[in-house]
Structure formats: structure tokens, C-alpha cells
Amino acid sequence: AQKITQTQPGMFVQEKEAVTLDCTYDTSDPSYGLFWYKQPSSGEMIFLIYQGSYDQQNATEGRYSLNFQKARKSANLVISASQLGDSAMYFCAMRELYNTDKLIFGTGTRLQVFP
């Protein structure tokens, strides 16, 4: 069954430091997409980064990078040079292409950046 696991309910990081948010997934679909979203207190879902199951390179988008380890089924998000505005909930998500076509989310990690 399709499943996403985020084991860190909360994380603290000092401004300008890097932080890694963990995500593991489980699927039998050979083709899938992995996403990270940021959700501030306003509730909107902000797309951060995408990794396709067949992508050879780890995805990067500005200060965000995705540490994709396919054999371990992990897709950790790395935020470099943290900013106060990065404080928010972060969700890992996965969409299977063939089996179910569902987009499901992990339980989320609340990141707090302190000065």
C-alpha cells in the first residue's frame, strides 16, 4: 500500500544553519513522484521541490535540495541557510502514476527557525 512517513513532529534550527527533514515512503508502483510542500499558518500549500522515481540526479530548487535514496525509499528535504520565514509545517507527499493515482501526504514536520 502507498504510504509516507515523517518521523519528526518538530524541528528547531538556528537562522543561517542547514536542516534536514526526514521522509520515507513505501510503494509497489515503479513510477511515482515525490513532493515537498510548505504550509504556513495561513494554510496555503506552497510547492517546494519534486523528485521523479526515475530521476538520476537529486533535485535542487534554490535553498532546497532533496536527498533521494531510492533503495532506502527515502526522500529527505535539506534546507540550507535557514531563514526566519522558513518557520512552517513541511509535508512530504507521493503520487503513484500507475497503481492508484492518489496524492497522499505524510504527517508533517513543524520547523521553527530561531535567531
Added chain:
Amino acid sequence: GAVVSQHPSWVICKSGTSVKIECRSLDFQATTMFWYRQFPKQSLMLMATSNEGSKATYEQGVEKDKFLINHASLTLSTLTVTSAHPEDSSFYICSASGPGQGKGNTEAFFGQGTRLTVV
């Protein structure tokens, strides 16, 4: 990225009444739409997946007669909460995807969400 508009952003209704939430894709054809429910400080729980012109596929435990989903066109899906009760109060959010849109043909674009309060 593509734009999805969700309306209303918030609504307060009396217990026993029905509420309709609209989700529109403004600049692309949304062949698939997802509806989620989110309780405070929790994750997005998938309620149902709908494909244009087909009946929605509901997740286990979601009452299809209570949460009516219609996806009659490629740009509009609606969620109607029928006979709403206080326990239906929640944040509802939709997302839409379409061929050729976004990353890897799997990206879905989110509406702004609707905060429903039933009194």
C-alpha cells in the same frame, strides 16, 4: 505554476444546512482533482479523487452521501457537505492536476483552502 482557485475561503453555517465548496482550475484542464480535509495541527487526509466525467473514488471511511463531489467539467469540481454538523468543521482543500502540467506529469496544484465552521 498553474492556478487553482477555491471558493469560499471561509464559511460559517448552521447545523443541518448544506455547504458547497468550489475548486476551479483557471488556466489548465484539470483531468484529476483531489479533495482533502485537514484538522488543526494534522496532515492532509485524502477524502476522494475525482476524474472529469466520472464518479469520485472515495477513501475508506469517507461518507459519499455526506460529502458529495461533482467533477462535471475540466475546470470545475465541487464538494458539497450535506446536513453539516459541528464535527464537520475543518479545513478543506482541493488540488488539481492535468496532462502536461507541472513536474513529471504528477504535480497537483492547490487551492487556497476553505475553513468551514458549523455552529
